[in-house]
Amino acid sequence: MNFSTSLRLVSQKLPCHCFQSLTSVRTSVSLAEDPRRANVEQRVKKFHEIPGPNSLPWIGTSYLYLFGVYSAKRHRAAFQKYLKYGPIVREEIKPGNFVVSIFHHNDMEHLFLSENNVPQAQSHLPIIELQKNHPNALLPVNGEDWLKLRKEFQDFSSPQLQSAYLPVADKAIKDFVTFRTSQNIDDFLPELLRLSLQLTLLAAFDKKIDCFSSKEMKPDSLSSHVMEAVLTSNRLLCLFDKLPSNPKDVPSLWKKFEKAMLLIEKVSVELVQEKAKSLYQRNMKKSESAVPSLIEFLLTSSNLNYKDAVRISVNLLLAGVENTAYTASFALYHLAKNERVQNMLRLESQRILMSPTDPITDKTLEDASYARAVLKEVFRMNPLLPGYGRTATQDIVLSGYHIPKGTTIVTENQTACRLQKHFVRPNDFIPERWIKGSPVQVKDNPFLVLPFGFGSRSCVARHLAEQQLLLLLLRVVSSCVVSWTSEEILDCKNLNSTINQPDKDLKFTFNRIF
Numbered sequence: 001m002n003f004s005t006s007l008r009l010v011s012q013k014l015p016c017h018c019f020q021s022l023t024s025v026r027t028s029v030s031l032a033e034d035p036r037r038a039n040v041e042q043r044v045k046k047f048h049e050i051p052g053p054n055s056l057p058w059i060g061t062s063y064l065y066l067f068g069v070y071s072a073k074r075h076r077a078a079f080q081k082y083l084k085y086g087p088i089v090r091e092e093i094k095p096g097n098f099v100v101s102i103f104h105h106n107d108m109e110h111l112f113l114s115e116n117n118v119p120q121a122q123s124h125l126p127i128i129e130l131q132k133n134h135p136n137a138l139l140p141v142n143g144e145d146w147l148k149l150r151k152e153f154q155d156f157s158s159p160q161l162q163s164a165y166l167p168v169a170d171k172a173i174k175d176f177v178t179f180r181t182s183q184n185i186d187d188f189l190p191e192l193l194r195l196s197l198q199l200t201l202l203a204a205f206d207k208k209i210d211c212f213s214s215k216e217m218k219p220d221s222l223s224s225h226v227m228e229a230v231l232t233s234n235r236l237l238c239l240f241d242k243l244p245s246n247p248k249d250v251p252s253l254w255k256k257f258e259k260a261m262l263l264i265e266k267v268s269v270e271l272v273q274e275k276a277k278s279l280y281q282r283n284m285k286k287s288e289s290a291v292p293s294l295i296e297f298l299l300t301s302s303n304l305n306y307k308d309a310v311r312i313s314v315n316l317l318l319a320g321v322e323n324t325a326y327t328a329s330f331a332l333y334h335l336a337k338n339e340r341v342q343n344m345l346r347l348e349s350q351r352i353l354m355s356p357t358d359p360i361t362d363k364t365l366e367d368a369s370y371a372r373a374v375l376k377e378v379f380r381m382n383p384l385l386p387g388y389g390r391t392a393t394q395d396i397v398l399s400g401y402h403i404p405k406g407t408t409i410v411t412e413n414q415t416a417c418r419l420q421k422h423f424v425r426p427n428d429f430i431p432e433r434w435i436k437g438s439p440v441q442v443k444d445n446p447f448l449v450l451p452f453g454f455g456s457r458s459c460v461a462r463h464l465a466e467q468q469l470l471l472l473l474l475r476v477v478s479s480c481v482v483s484w485t486s487e488e489i490l491d492c493k494n495l496n497s498t499i500n501q502p503d504k505d506l507k508f509t510f511n512r513i514f
């Protein structure tokens with residue numbers, strides 16, 4: 001047995017993170033410094049040795065999707081690959097274009113911790129093209145320009161903003177539960193999308209619009225236009241990513257995208273101007289109103305100008321409508337399907353709220369430990385993103401394989417969260433896993449359940465979104481029993497989107513108990 005073989009065997013017995021740190025430290029040593037380099041090289045397996053499906057000339061592995069060998073649902077396709085190839089899979093999506101999928105939390109941790117400060121946003125090419133066509137439009141930026149802006153709006157979810165915003169968010173959600181759950185609605189998703197838009201307009205722009213008024217429910221209202229534009233832009237951004245050619249080569253889709261994005265930009269300009277005007281009238285002083293919106297914070301920050309504020313606003317509108325609505329959809333579904341959990345949550349709401357009409361305060365939310373566990377379990381089972389794509393910014397070793405700089409690496413968090421080796425009864429909805437001291441409590445691994453992303457590109461509105469979802473859960477169970485009236489199981493679909501959305505109409509009934 002030679003030196004390298006024995007080391008390989010030892011490393012196989014070591015936990016994966018020990019192996020990675022060993023190999024990554026070793027591989028960073030140059031040949032000049034270490035004459036044993038030839039042996040060291042052998043310990044790290046080659047990129048082409050990573051298991052994965054066969055690639056064909058001209059079409060790579062795309063035939064596997066075209067012929068339905070792999071499910072059209074990303075998380076299901078990922079599971080198929082995991083079962084066949086194991087915790088690391090290499091795929092040549094198009095000739096010369098490799099994607100490596102990883103399923104082990106140690107690999108995920110290693111990847112995230114090794115990335116530099118400026119991970120590039122995917123889907124940015126169409127925005128660059130749009131900016132060329134419309135040089136004066138204030139569109140989202142990428143790279144270093146993005147980093148500069150991002151540093152300024154990191155505070156969106158600050159505890160102060162959350163506290164200040166809580167009463168208005170609670171009122172909007174309470175009204176929503178009172179009035180919208182009593183309607184006979186075929187599909188509840190558009191309702192949740194409208195609610196998210198209303199809450200985003202409120203928190204980000206201090207704009208009070210009742211998105212459920214008869215005026216706003218009309219197709220030509222401001223909220224209907226913004227909603228439509230956000231859905232269209234996000235769908236097409238994702239679709240353009242998959243196209244082999246420039247997005248402008250498909251003129252009919254390009255026109256739709258252009259129209260939708262420019263509408264979002266126009267609305268952002270108007271919202272920022274409106275706020276800037278009212279601030280000017282108050283001599284650019286911070287608002288004395290109870291709810292200092294994000295946009296006010298941006299406009300009064302000395303490091304940003306009006307144009308920056310608009311670019312950020314476009315981002316907020318694009319991200320602030322679907323994300324919370326889809327998470328809320330799955331949260332209500334799991335409550336509806338799990339009577340025991342719903343009852344436990346109701347008991348908690350009765351304990352922390354004296355009466356269902358009482359306002360929910362910071363203290364109420366602090367005490368809502370079961371509601372938090374419910375939310376965490378929703379994020380485990382139905383995260384917004386199946387995983388995260390990163391371009392390796394340097395050579396990296398994952399699961400013992402060398403991966404060259406520039407390779408696309410995808411962390412398959414959703415699939416990893418459904419593996420027996422990570423969670424007992426992985427397909428059951430058990431919030432108690434997340435409750436301290438519970439007999440089924442699991443060790444929380446921060447790189448497995450990662451609903452808001454990681455690092456500098458992670459969600460700016462995390463705490464605000466969690467607050468909205470907790471409010472919704474508590475308000476629903478304290479006044480209704482929610483049931484799922486369809487025979488079908490709700491799953492995610494993500495064919496035309498990078499994000500997971502419900503794959504069926506949301507068939508809920510809400511029976512009032514208060």
Ligand code: HEM
Nearest residue numbers: 315319320323324327384452453454457458459460461465
């Ligand atoms: C449950 C609700 C939400 C979830 C699960 C969620 C999750 C995420 C995730 C996974 C990312 C991307 C992270 C990455 O690529 O590494 C993200 C980015 C972002 N989210 Fe959220 N989000 C939610 C709600 C919101 C809301 C309500 C807003 C705005 C009002 C918002 C604003 C943003 C923005 C602006 C970004 C881009 C950040 C950047 O590129 O700098 N999100 N979110």
